[in-house]
Amino acid sequence: MTRNPLPLASVPSPTYLKCMSKHAFSHVSTWVFDLDHTLYPPSARLFDLIEVRMTAYVMQALGVDQHEADRLRALYWRTHGTTLAGLMREHDVDPGPYLTVVHDISMDSLTPDPALAAAIRALPGRRIVYTNGCAPYAERVIAARGLDGIFDAVYGVEHADFLPKPDHAAFSKVFAKDGVDTRRAAMFEDDVRNLAAPHAMGMRTVHVAPEPVAHDHIEFHTDDLSGFLRSIT
Numbered sequence: 001m002t003r004n005p006l007p008l009a010s011v012p013s014p015t016y017l018k019c020m021s022k023h024a025f026s027h028v029s030t031w032v033f034d035l036d037h038t039l040y041p042p043s044a045r046l047f048d049l050i051e052v053r054m055t056a057y058v059m060q061a062l063g064v065d066q067h068e069a070d071r072l073r074a075l076y077w078r079t080h081g082t083t084l085a086g087l088m089r090e091h092d093v094d095p096g097p098y099l100t101v102v103h104d105i106s107m108d109s110l111t112p113d114p115a116l117a118a119a120i121r122a123l124p125g126r127r128i129v130y131t132n133g134c135a136p137y138a139e140r141v142i143a144a145r146g147l148d149g150i151f152d153a154v155y156g157v158e159h160a161d162f163l164p165k166p167d168h169a170a171f172s173k174v175f176a177k178d179g180v181d182t183r184r185a186a187m188f189e190d191d192v193r194n195l196a197a198p199h200a201m202g203m204r205t206v207h208v209a210p211e212p213v214a215h216d217h218i219e220f221h222t223d224d225l226s227g228f229l230r231s232i233t
């Protein structure tokens with residue numbers, strides 16, 4: 001676990017870091033988790049399956065070849081946040097069928113994670129999931145990871161009128177719906193972009209990823225979510 005950015009002159013001892021991070025989360029009463037690559041590791045490669053279906057959907061919906069579909073997906077991810085947001089804004093694509101089709105994948109690569117389940121269950125306060133996927137897909141992932149019954153609410157892109165993270169307004173909609181007091185909340189995310197709005201809203205921000213990235217809006221990094229949560233509770 002590291003605090004970003006670390007002061008160059010003095011690297012805190014692990015014990016000091018642990019006390020510091022415990023204190024840094026003592027005011028938190030709502031714990032918000034992203035889903036993909038946060039509640040399961042990237043090594044599960046679930047997103048590979050979704051991406052194949054996204055590309056196929058773009059090809060079919062827009063009548064383009066695979067090369068053009070991949071180019072558009074990369075472009076929309078950069079300019080609109082997600083493939084879906086680009087499809088909706090630029091091509092008036094209906095989000096409902098898209099979300100159902102692209103998330104209709106096998107969960108075989110996911111395994112239950114009892115350590116993560118225990119660590120999340122031990123968090124004091126409200127625990128929610130907020131994903132750019134759709135809530136029914138999130139529920140399937142949560143079940144496959146053995147995390148069912150742990151979260152108080154699960155929100156997908158449909159709960160923000162299909163406006164995706166990292167858009168500030170998307171976070172505002174979901175947090176208003178749930179009644180999150182962002183000054184007493186923490187956000188756990190693998191996508192660096194999706195921690196900017198939470199940080200601006202006064203949330204504690206934790207980047208969950210194999211490698212740390214130094215950024216003003218990232219307060220903590222971990223490559224071991226279970227271990228991090230245990231260290232702050």
Ligand SMILES: [Mg+2]
Pocket residue numbers: 034035036037038189190191
């Ligand atoms: Mg993610």
